[in-house]
Amino acid sequence: MPAELAAIPAVASVPVTAHAVAAQVAVPVWLELIAIVVSSVSGALTAREKNLDLVGAVCLAALCSLGGGLLRDATLQVGNVYILNQPAALPAAIITAAVVFAIPTVIAKQDRLIAVFDIFAVGLYAATGADKALVYGFSPIICVTMGFFTGVGGGMLRDVFLGQVPHIFRRSNFYAVAAIAGASAYVALASAGISHVIAVIACVVVTMGLRWLSLRFNIMSPTEVDLTRVVPRRHRARRAAELADDASREAPATKPRLNRPDRSTAELAERRRRTLADIDRRREQERRTAALDRLKRARRKRNQRKLDI
Template identity: 60%
Template sequence: MFPAVLAVTQSAVSASVIASESVAIPLAFELLAVVVAAATGALTARENKLDLVGAIGLAVLVSLGGGLIRDVILQEGNVYILRQPLALPVAIATAAAVFTFPVMVEKPDRLVAILDIFSVGLFAVMGADKTMLYGYPAITCVMMGFFTAVGGGLLRDVCLARVPYIFQRSNLYAIAAIAGALTYIVLVQCLDIWNIAAAVISVAVTMAVRWWSIRYNIMSPTEVDLHKLPEPVKKVARPVVRPVCKAAQHVSAKTSQAAEQARLHKLERQHKKDRVRKGRRG
């Protein structure tokens, strides 16, 4: 009995130590990301003519679904949606407010777009950070950061029975989340930068990649077949046009005029002969 109690105590202590070493994202930023994601989910529900329950469900999925996917896959530590007591109430309240008064987020669409990509970068950092602290390899950390950032939108599109937006050709969205998570892992593990500074830089990288793709209309690549290489262009010989001097052109014109006059004289003589023959016959 005592070894089991000791093991549970040690695991709880190690979990608390790991939690204390995680990146300290301010609670206001976490809730801001939840609010923005929940607002986009509620707007999607209005566009698809869903009721209030559907709006709340989509808002919770978009705002907290990515972290839920991460925690279910990792099975390490506490589930964020259960550990943070304010996350779920904030998502529900945001969904109800946006569903009732959509003009709050429809008019400042540019601000909502900026906050949306900010929340994506923040969620990517949080997902990569939690995975890294439990000792997983770098590629797993980036993957979990990706799922934390865009997993909510993935669940939203699955519930609406449509192709997920992150899998469609568009401006860089999922790639921006991957860039943010990868930047955080490189800065912390390879360059040994303070995790708070690394988080700020990673969110900035995510927003910069997204802005760059929108500013210059950079789209995610679609199907590419390297087997079908472009055929080489065949060379076609062009006729060489040599310049003709003016004297030669003048002589040629006179020759053609003389030939035309000779032809006309010949036709006149032929007509005269024909008339003479007709007169003799008459």
């Protein structure tokens, strides 16, 4: 009996999200494979740019395509692990990496098509990541975060493995912001009772739309924000005057300055006088040296004439 009572707190500590409160959204397998293949292409091309071998290309392709979902599943610790539950996921990433590694020029020429499918994959991943957290009863902000991790986590892990600052943390056109907006749209629609299929479509449309707008009008993510520049000028002047008054009140009393000549001007004049005197002294020394040289040459000439005679 005491052992049973001691086990009660452990049972009570089990989170309520241990079982799904609804079924996860059903995404067609061919759509999942398209997203995996496109993301794998991105990772394999990056491996080619960094002069990695075939193993490096496969690893980067798997990270780009499946790393976000793995990060989500490891964080949530509920339900199935996608990379283990979908038998075609990892082989698709490996085959894609091998093909791109062998014939990169054919794939690299389709850069615009790859870019379109890449942001489509980000939107699809963001929707599925947010959906998994939502069906297991997590809060909306956790659902959006999981959608963000699933959408851009693969690229983030790729950059970390390459030892560089993740691209999503640098100033660029909307990419991570688009994933967050898409996941937020999905969570908002799904929580409102709208069909999860419609919510997935809305998530993809919002993600791709924001990405396109940022590229079309060159909208960049900000690197620094200074709200003091937004304050009206008169308020800034008033604030500066208040700070000056506070500084004058806090400053210690100083002795009154005596009326005396400007030392800096006198020092400059004295320095100029010494410089001119030094120049005159050097010139006089050069003249004396030149005169001595002339006398020596004349003396040598006289001695030479005497020897000739």
